[in-house]
Amino acid sequence: MRSLPFPLALTVRVLPVAVLACAGWAWTSGSMADPSGQPAAAPQPSSKRSAQPAGSAASRAYEKPPEPCSAVTARTVADLVPKADPAGKELAAADRSLRRGCSWSALKDFDYRWLDVSFEIKESTAAAHTAFAARGKGESAPGLGDEARIAVGLTTHDKQNTREAVVTVRSGNALVTVTYNGSDFESHGAPAADSISEGALKASGDAVAKLTGKTGSPTG
Numbered sequence: 001m002r003s004l005p006f007p008l009a010l011t012v013r014v015l016p017v018a019v020l021a022c023a024g025w026a027w028t029s030g031s032m033a034d035p036s037g038q039p040a041a042a043p044q045p046s047s048k049r050s051a052q053p054a055g056s057a058a059s060r061a062y063e064k065p066p067e068p069c070s071a072v073t074a075r076t077v078a079d080l081v082p083k084a085d086p087a088g089k090e091l092a093a094a095d096r097s098l099r100r101g102c103s104w105s106a107l108k109d110f111d112y113r114w115l116d117v118s119f120e121i122k123e124s125t126a127a128a129h130t131a132f133a134a135r136g137k138g139e140s141a142p143g144l145g146d147e148a149r150i151a152v153g154l155t156t157h158d159k160q161n162t163r164e165a166v167v168t169v170r171s172g173n174a175l176v177t178v179t180y181n182g183s184d185f186e187s188h189g190a191p192a193a194d195s196i197s198e199g200a201l202k203a204s205g206d207a208v209a210k211l212t213g214k215t216g217s218p219t220g
Contacts, residue, residue, distance in 0.1 A: 061172025062211065065119035068102035071210040072117055072203050080180060080199045081106050081113040091116070110186035115199075117207045120175045132170040141201060144208050145171035152197050154190060163190035165200035169208055176211060178204045 074086040084106035091101040101118035122128040129147075138151030148169040155162050164181035180200040182191040190196075 060124065062121055062174045064097050065100040065121055065174070066210050068100045068117055068119060071102065071119070071207045072104070072115070073206050076203055076206050077104050077115070080203060081115050082108045084113070091118070111182065111184055113182045115180045115203055116178070117203060118177045119207075119211060122173045122175065125173045128170050128173045128175055131175060132168060135168055136166070138166070138168070141167060141169070141204070144204055145169040145176065148204070150197060150200060152193050160185065160188050161190040163193060163196045165196045167200045167204040169204060171208060171211055174211055176204065176207050178207055
């Protein structure tokens with residue numbers, strides 16, 4: 001399967017493997033684009049947490065996204081996406097100094113799994129908080145970043161069920177989004193909600209640790 005532009009629409013992620021190879025959105029036109037339609041502000045030269053007020057443009061905990069394909073450990077990839085290449089595939093982005101992402105996908109027997117992680121750097125903590133608040137609904141996910149939520153849903157396409165969990169995390173002026181889904185192409189069923197949500201939280205713990213430079217998974 002070739003690499004797909006980022007982010008992918010939800011409907012693209014949940015279709016069977018053959019369809020996944022022929023669809024995708026450029027990041028700048030997808031759900032991760034700035035709601036105003038204006039280009040994101042250029043990153044400012046700071047790699048450490050700032051003592052400036054949260055609303056200040058100088059309030060930048062992070063200067064740029066981390067390398068995304070090393071954000072999830074090889075062990076986590078093996079657990080969540082059996083038979084996937086642990087190296088992953090970096091997703092295309094208009095500005096890699098502000099947004100980067102990586103995906104892993106594989107079919108083992110009749111079980112299909114998809115995982116992706118993305119990092120987005122905003123111009124300030126306040127801007128990241130506003131973007132976090134604007135992005136969907138879900139239950140609180142304690143222990144991840146400054147604030148986090150998880151949403152789990154079941155979709156059906158051509159009688160095939162797919163269950164997906166999306167975790168959104170804000171840490172300082174950075175947003176982390178993790179998507180994990182799965183389908184059983186033999187039974188046309190989907191994995192249990194607990195399995196998908198726990199997997200998404202596990203990958204999110206890896207991704208937040210990569211962003212912050214702290215070892216270990218906040219979610220345990």
